[in-house]
């Protein structure tokens with residue numbers, strides 16, 4: 030067991046080489062995670078977004094983890110530096126953004142955490158972004174390609190996105206955002222027993238989450254009118270824009286599906302139909318290999 | 323399971339994920355790399371079929387951070403500009419290499435991301451060529467361009483070499499969402515080569531026209547970049563000289579401060595009458611002389627080596643103190659913050675001065691062991707966090723923003 034004070038002292042000292050930095054980081058990971066989690070907890074307390082329960086504890090851990098992940102990578106290009114100082118400055122910068130986290134009391138239920146976790150992953154992962162179309166509306170990859178008006182090459186990429194997501198992406202995302210097997214079972218039982226209530230709840234929560242994460246996009250990524258969407262598809266541009274915005278905006282997605290139907294293309298209308306697990310070889314992914322089992 | 327156990331199991335899970343980070347698994351195909359500027363995804367760069375890919379992003383805001391993630395969300399490269407005007411990094415990603423360069427100006431910032439794949443096998447090279455010229459004999463890009471960009475890049479088999487260019491303009495849609503009469507919009511949001519086989523003639527012609535424009539812009543960007551690289555190399559040399567000069571200077575400052583302290587002490591203990599006036603006059607003369615010595619030392623050591631342009635680039639100071647910036651940096655995000663700091667007993671003055679220099683602090687009066695220091699904090703950094711960090715330094719005894727003791731005479 031490494032002496033905590035010793036690690037703190039070394040993290041405050043000047044690190045001169047990448048080797049030294051990487052050795053120290055490996056040793057200090059628990060300490061760094063703890064430090065970033067403490068700062069996150071403090072931020073949440075000070076902004077009136079805290080509660081003394083395991084949900085909040087897990088939120089602080091998750092956001093602390095995301096900060097450390099960034100810090101480990103950024104730090105390599107900041108050497109020589111004092112790691113703890115650098116971590117603190119990264120954290121301060123991150124917290125100084127408007128609404129750095131998607132926090133809402135309503136999102137603390139298993140369903141809320143699932144939706145929020147999935148969407149936050151979609152912001153950093155193209156696989157997860159494409160998978161949102163499946164999890165929210167039940168679209169398969171060919172349906173996604175149709176709705177987004179993709180060509181052959183891009184469609185192949187969507188197949189790859191779906192494949193990776195099913196094989197490992199979903200499991201990793203669920204683990205890393207802190208959804209346990211019990212959470213998944215609770216969501217599924219809720220869906221089975223009270224389908225109408227579940228649907229209404231999922232509809233409301235997914236709108237809260239999407240509105241938050243859509244805001245993180247640049248200001249020049251607004252909702253478009255039907256004519257503008259039609260123009261964009263007809264002229265064949267804005268590929269990134271289509272993927273990003275339509276995955277996170279149900280209203281625009283409906284507009285686009287209407288545009289396609291006007292062009293007598295065979296596309297589904299997006300109805301919220303929440304799927305918890307991805308399909309692998311025609312079966313739902315069941316395996317669960319979390320460390321707590 | 324108990325709540326504590328749940329949180330603990332989760333903590334262990336996250337730690338195991340962090341142990342895998344950072345970087346790319348050796349066998350993970352880079353595929354589509356996503357580029358994030360200031361935590362916002364600005365586009366993706368396709369690296370699966372090309373040996374090299376370049377993406378340029380320009381936006382009207384300063385660039386603070388750049389992150390590169392794989393499609394699965396894994397962070398494989400990043401760079402933090404820390405309010406600097408220019409910064410570059412070359413990062414290994416498995417067998418491949420990523421280069422990120424940030425350039426901030428008064429009117430915004432730009433980023434260039436370059437991906438160099440590991441050496442190509444012949445088979446891959448052949449397929450790369452095939453994909454780069456899909457069902458058409460039109461030249462995809464003028465060779466002039468390829469040469470100007472890559473002439474100084476070592477690569478395997480120039481012929482077997484496909485370049486994917488991605489030119490992202492951050493306000494890519496604004497120009498299209500405007501009035502409908504705007505029929506011939508400028509550079510399209512994203513242009514990726516090799517592009518699809520099934521494109522209509524009209525689209526092809528448009529693409530070509532657009533490509534030429536993209537390439538012209540790219541060429542200009544590359545010329546600027548090369549000039550910047552040369553300047554950077556000169557700046558590095560200058561910095562080395564500067565560091566040497568700074569060391570000598572610190573030494574001199576140390577000696578002068580010591581001399582001043584002694585003189586001050588002499589003045590304070592002070593003898594009555596003429597003797598005292600003599601000492602004070604001498605002290606004042608001594609101080610003036612010291613100041614003159616410093617002033618002379620400064621230009622001799624610093625100015626001659628630095629042409630004006632390069633002096634600008636020295637904002638890339640080596641090992642700058644995180645979160646603290648020079649007043650010379652021109653991004654308008656700094657706020658002065660004044661505090662008092664005391665040190666552990668027997669801390670050498672040299673260590674104190676080194677720390678103050680490292681945080682780019684300006685010292686004011688020293689009062690009963692308390693040093694008055696002023697720094698420029700980026701507005702994004704709260705003074706509290708800064709003070710907390712400072713308190714963790716081994717030589718620092720205490721930090722406060724207001725000194726309660728009455729001024730000792």
Ligand SMILES: [Zn+2]
Nearest residue numbers: 252253278281
């Ligand atoms: Zn919208």
